[in-house]
Amino acid sequence: xxxxxxxxxxxxxxxxxNFCYKKISKLAILENNGxxxxxxxxxxxxxxxxxxxxxxxxxxxxxxxxxxxYDLAKKAKSVLGIDINKQNVESAKKHYRxxxxxxxxxxxxxxxxxxxxxxxxxSNVLEHIKNRVVFLKRIKRLAPKILIRVPMIDRDWLxxxxxxxxxxxxxxxxxxxxxTIQSFGKEIKEADLKIExxxxxxxxxxxxxKK
Numbered sequence: 431x432x433x434x435x436x437x438x439x440x441x442x443x444x445x446x447x448n449f450c451y452k453k454i455s456k457l458a459i460l461e462n463n464g465x466x467x468x469x470x471x472x473x474x475x476x477x478x479x480x481x482x483x484x485x486x487x488x489x490x491x492x493x494x495x496x497x498x499x500y501d502l503a504k505k506a507k508s509v510l511g512i513d514i515n516k517q518n519v520e521s522a523k524k525h526y527r528x529x530x531x532x533x534x535x536x537x538x539x540x541x542x543x544x545x546x547x548x549x550x551x552x553s554n555v556l557e558h559i560k561n562r563v564v565f566l567k568r569i570k571r572l573a574p575k576i577l578i579r580v581p582m583i584d585r586d587w588l589x590x591x592x593x594x595x596x597x598x599x600x601x602x603x604x605x606x607x608x609x610t611i612q613s614f615g616k617e618i619k620e621a622d623l624k625i626e627x628x629x630x631x632x633x634x635x636x637x638x639x640k641k
Contacts, residue, residue: 437595444597447588465497474579475501477636478551481577482506486548489572491538492555496522496531502551503531510547512536539565547573554634556580557605566621576623576639583608585633609635 458467469475475498482488486506490499493511495518503509511533513519519535539559550573557580559565570576581601583589589608592599600608607613611628614635618625628637 441595441597444588444592444595448592448598465495469497472632474498474553474631474634474636477579477631478502478553478577479505481575481638482549487546488549488551489543489547490551490553491569492552492558493522493533494518494553496526496533498551498553499531499533500526500528503528506530506549508532510534512538512541514538538569543572546571548575549573550576552576552578552580554579554581557607557609558602560606562606562617563620566617566623570621570623570641574641578635578637578639580614580635580637581605581608582610582630582633582635584610611635 455466459465461467478498479501482502482505484505484507488499488502488506488509490502490509490511493499493513494515496511499509499511499522507530509528509531511519511522511531513522513533513535514537516535519533522533539561550569556562556565556578566576583593583599589599611630614637615625618637618639623639623641626638626640628635630636
């Protein structure tokens with residue numbers, strides 16, 4: 431088999447892998463009444479819940495469907511979820527109600543918050559922001575602690591191989607970046623923040639960030 435043919439076949443099957451991943455996710459969400467099973471399997475909600483205190487005022491940036499914010503509200507003094515997508519906020523308000531929980535529509539990169547918080551949550555959010563260091567410098571004024579969850583580009587050899595072959599390799603086309611621990615640490619340092627601790631779970635970095 432000639433090299434050109436092999437290359438074309440590789441690109442086809444690498445693209446097919448991406449297609450299957452998306453279809454599996456969509457079907458899994460349908461099977462689980464609109465909730466992706468990754469919430470249950472990865473159990474990343476617990477990381478955020480374990481790293482807040484009962485008296486904390488929490489800001490959940492890019493709160494999505496509101497599931498994480500709801501779990502936080504069971505422990506925190508108050509939780510404010512903000513998302514740029516109006517449909518996400520409407521869904522969150524409909525499905526997740528708690529006396530300590532509120533949701534608003536807004537772009538957190540520009541929104542003028544009128545109060546401060548104890549903890550900020552960025553759960554698969556930072557990679558969607560173009561000017562991430564500028565954003566981090568802006569929001570660090572709002573709270574002394576930031577809990578961050580981001581995808582890693584070196585989560586699997588296949589991801590880097592896709593990039594090498596010029597095939598879409600990101601988990602989401604709206605990602606401006608996917609991280610190595612080195613590139614993540616560099617951005618945190620450039621924002622004049624510090625990684626207090628981190629772990630690598632399911633090909634993601636889960637980190638506690640402080641000033």
